[in-house]
Amino acid sequence: MxxxxxxxxxxxxxxxxxxxxxxxxxxxxxxxxxxxxxxxxxxxxxxxxxxxxxxxxxxxxxxxxxxxxxxxxxxxxxxxxxxxxxxxxxxxxxxxxxxxxxxxxxxxxxxxxxxxxxxxxxxAPRPGADLLARLEKAGDPDEAAALFLTEAADVPAAVVEQMRQSPVWPYLRAQAHTLRHDVALFEPDxxxxxxxxxxxxxxxxxxxxxxxxxxxxxxxxxxxxxxxxxxxxxxxxxxxxxxxxxxxxxxxxxxxxx
The missing domain is CATH 3.40.50.1820 (Alpha/Beta hydrolase fold, catalytic domain)
Structure with a gap:
């Protein structure tokens, strides 16, 4: 419950x-x-x-x-x-x-x-220092989710594109507005x-x-x-x-x- x-x-x-x-x-x-x-x-x-x-x-x-x-x-x-x-x-x-x-x-x-x-x-390669700002400016949840996956999670862009066509993508998209919370934990670098x-x-x-x-x-x-x-x-x-x-x-x- x-x-x-x-x-x-x-x-x-x-x-x-x-x-x-x-x-x-x-x-x-x-x-x-x-x-x-x-x-x-x-x-x-x-x-x-x-x-x-x-x-x-x-x-x-x-x-x-x-x-x-x-x-x-x-x-x-x-x-x-x-x-x-x-x-x-x-x-x-x-x-x-x-x-x-x-x-x-x-x-x-x-x-x-x-x-x-x-x-x-x-x-180890690090995400760009402006990742948090870019997430906050992302035009839509799809853009934010893809940006986080490629830069913060180190997922290849081709794999992210496959994920966008998969049944799991709507769930990921629904969480995208909170990704700035995750990145803020790692400030600044x-x-x-x-x-x-x-x-x-x-x-x-x-x-x-x-x-x-x-x-x-x-x-x-x-x-x-x-x-x-x-x-x-x-x-x-x-x-x-x-x-x-x-x-x-x-x-x-x-x-x-x-």
């Missing part, structure tokens, strides 16, 4: 929870609403109470302006408060970055597991804010997939190096699209949270 809460600025945030046991909050990335973490929530339910929510502007949640990353941090803090005031957190992709930013700012977490926060480290992450006090697990592009591995290494005491794990045979395979994540998460 869908429930709602109000974030610090009054924005309505929609969420659901399932299962029993210690609270876990699941934070999706770009193009995700709470439906994308359903399979993982169901897999966790026998041992945990899994909370999944619509990030600001997605699904059934509101989108009060003006936007800033601090508003999304407040939203996550409000969901954790609804879960009892403290929770394990799992963040995927830009949801991993949002979760790290919240932890660095003192949002109470029992622990934090992140999968492939899409920073750029070392000499998609680099890992190592100094800030040294202030993360919760235990942290940093994961990536063995089949993902190399820049994901570099980003995961850089995050793990920045966060004191972080544990680093690579899931063999996996790529960025891991949310639909909870059986892969479950052993690592349950071991980390036990």
């Amino acid at each position: 869908t429930e709602t809460l109000r974030s610090a600025d009054g924005t309505v945030i929609a969420y659901e929870h399932t299962g029993s046991g210690p609270a876990v909050v699941l934070v999706g990335g770009a193009f995700n609403d709470r439906s994308t973490t359903t399979a993982l929530a169901d897999a966790l339910a026998p041992a945990f109470t899994a909370y999944r929510y619509d990030r600001r502007g997605r699904g059934d949640s509101g989108d009060t302006g003006p936007f800033s990353p601090e508003r999304e941090i407040e939203d996550l803090a409000a969901v954790i408060a609804a879960a009892g005031g403290r929770a394990h957190v799992f963040g995927h992709s830009s949801g991993a970055v949002l979760s790290l930013e919240a932890a660095a700012r003192g949002v109470p977490m029992t622990s934090l597991a992140v999968y492939e926060p899409p920073f750029r480290a070392g000499d 998609f680099a890992v804010p190592a100094e800030r992450y040294r202030g993360v006090g919760a235990p942290v697990l940093v994961m990536d997939g063995g089949e993902s592009p190399g820049w994901f591995h570099g980003a995961a290494d850089a995050v793990a190096a920045a966060v004191p005491g972080a544990r680093r794990v690579t899931l063999a045979g996996q790529d960025h699209d891991v949310l639909g395979r909870p059986e892969v994540l479950l052993p690592e998460l349950t071991a980390f949270w036990s």
Whole structure:
């Protein structure tokens, strides 16, 4: 059953929870609403109470302006408060970055597991510094979605064109107005804010997939190096699209949270 809460600025945030046991909050990335973490929530339910929510502007949640990353941090803090005031957190992709930013700012977490926060480290190619401005000026959702996929997600233009003809495109298009929220988390240059992450006090697990592009591995290494005491794990045979395979994540998460 869908429930709602109000974030610090009054924005309505929609969420659901399932299962029993210690609270876990699941934070999706770009193009995700709470439906994308359903399979993982169901897999966790026998041992945990899994909370999944619509990030600001997605699904059934509101989108009060003006936007800033601090508003999304407040939203996550409000969901954790609804879960009892403290929770394990799992963040995927830009949801991993949002979760790290919240932890660095003192949002109470029992622990934090992140999968492939899409920073750029070392000499990895970086999106243009004007990507956020270009997304805000995009003429329509199709343009915004294609721009994000090619520049922020590093998807080849030919593949994006195929995606535009596929049944999944209307869903991606419907989320396109929130992509600026994701990119704003990486301002100004998609680099890992190592100094800030040294202030993360919760235990942290940093994961990536063995089949993902190399820049994901570099980003995961850089995050793990920045966060004191972080544990680093690579899931063999996996790529960025891991949310639909909870059986892969479950052993690592349950071991980390036990």
